[in-house]
Amino acid sequence: MSRPSGGGGLAGGGSSVRATTMRDVSRRAGVSVSTVSRVVSGTGYVAPETRLLVERAVEELGYVPSGAARGLVARRTGMLGLCLPDVGPAADLRVPVRTGSGVEVVTDDADVPGGPSWGSLYFGEVVRGAEYAAWQAGYALTVVVARPPQAAERTRDLAGQVDGLIVVAETLSDQLIEHVAHRLPVVLLAGPRPAGGYDHVGVENARGVRVLVEHLVRAQGIHDVRYVAGRVRTSDDIDRFRGYRAALTALGLPAPQNPALRGDFTRATGRTLARRLVAEHRDGHGPLPGALVCANDETALGFLDVFNAEGIEVPGDVVVTGFDGVDGARTSSPRLTTVEQPMADLGRLAVGVLRACLADPKLPRQDLRVPVRVLLRESCGTH
Numbered sequence: 001m002s003r004p005s006g007g008g009g010l011a012g013g014g015s016s017v018r019a020t021t022m023r024d025v026s027r028r029a030g031v032s033v034s035t036v037s038r039v040v041s042g043t044g045y046v047a048p049e050t051r052l053l054v055e056r057a058v059e060e061l062g063y064v065p066s067g068a069a070r071g072l073v074a075r076r077t078g079m080l081g082l083c084l085p086d087v088g089p090a091a092d093l094r095v096p097v098r099t100g101s102g103v104e105v106v107t108d109d110a111d112v113p114g115g116p117s118w119g120s121l122y123f124g125e126v127v128r129g130a131e132y133a134a135w136q137a138g139y140a141l142t143v144v145v146a147r148p149p150q151a152a153e154r155t156r157d158l159a160g161q162v163d164g165l166i167v168v169a170e171t172l173s174d175q176l177i178e179h180v181a182h183r184l185p186v187v188l189l190a191g192p193r194p195a196g197g198y199d200h201v202g203v204e205n206a207r208g209v210r211v212l213v214e215h216l217v218r219a220q221g222i223h224d225v226r227y228v229a230g231r232v233r234t235s236d237d238i239d240r241f242r243g244y245r246a247a248l249t250a251l252g253l254p255a256p257q258n259p260a261l262r263g264d265f266t267r268a269t270g271r272t273l274a275r276r277l278v279a280e281h282r283d284g285h286g287p288l289p290g291a292l293v294c295a296n297d298e299t300a301l302g303f304l305d306v307f308n309a310e311g312i313e314v315p316g317d318v319v320v321t322g323f324d325g326v327d328g329a330r331t332s333s334p335r336l337t338t339v340e341q342p343m344a345d346l347g348r349l350a351v352g353v354l355r356a357c358l359a360d361p362k363l364p365r366q367d368l369r370v371p372v373r374v375l376l377r378e379s380c381g382t383h
Helices: 022-029 033-041 048-061 067-074 120-136 151-159 174-181 205-218 235-250 267-282 297-310 343-359
Strands: 079-085 140-146 164-168 186-189 199-203 225-229 291-294 319-324 337-340 367-370 373-375
Touching: 022 033, 022 048, 033 048, 079 120, 079 151, 079 343, 120 140, 120 164, 120 343, 140 151, 151 174, 164 343, 174 186, 186 343, 199 205, 199 343, 205 225, 205 235, 205 291, 205 319, 205 337, 205 373, 225 235, 225 297, 267 297, 291 297, 297 319, 343 367
Parallel strands: 079 140, 079 164, 164 186, 186 199, 199 367, 225 291, 291 319, 319 337
Antiparallel strands: 337 373
């Protein structure tokens, strides 16, 4: 590869090579700097033969446009941000003790600390949808986990580097969101629409669970339907429990003020709750419930793990349902009845809302509610 004309070599006796500039490209192609700028930025008309000269010079010189410089001119960075809550480690970061063969041997990794973190399947799909939508629009996506104690600092740093920010519900304080929103558009994802007039993308949590519970009671004839909650004060979980209570009330059944069981959205805790439920039943503390409506699929899959191992028949002895529609719900035994939300579409729509805000900051704020589907499968009986 040729070096740029006009002084590419070593600077000051050091070992670094001077970065190729737009002026170097213009000299090599024999065109003006403004012409090079139009080709690189994809704006304005450039004759095909001239464009070819510039593209060839860019390739020969290895020119990489400066994102910072483009941002100064366009007042845009070409980056969007996505801020996720701290969901805990996805893997055990401790160095394991290994055998002489160098291979760790375990008897059962079902509940080993450091397994998949809560929400990992859900957030993975949201990120996938957001990243793809950003890429289609010509943006790059930067993901930051708001992990204490640097959550506020990292969020402010991110806000200084992106054109718009997507924030998952309960990730940041209202004060921090308000602070960031003075500088750039913010879209809140999941949960109910908060106060403050922000753009919001969420799903029909309450309506989805209400339809599911009504099916269990009316079609399956189950009157003892219990709710297994997620983390305390999680807005999506609150909405789902509200839908559960609304369904029971409409059907003339007692609507508990509090969930029957509370987990933390993880499969491991779902297993713990299931073992406790089975032990209490076998100790004579009452029958198993007719149905368990779990706050998410990962919790429900944890119940299925234990029920299968303990000989509890699903749906013969107890019906189990979830919420989200993760892939594991399609391959479980039995397959899990669930309320499916379009997780990837949430990320995609949030990016779309950000793009609309960037194109016209005066647009009215949006509150998009994505519909859900109740997927009836074997874990709740025949249909």
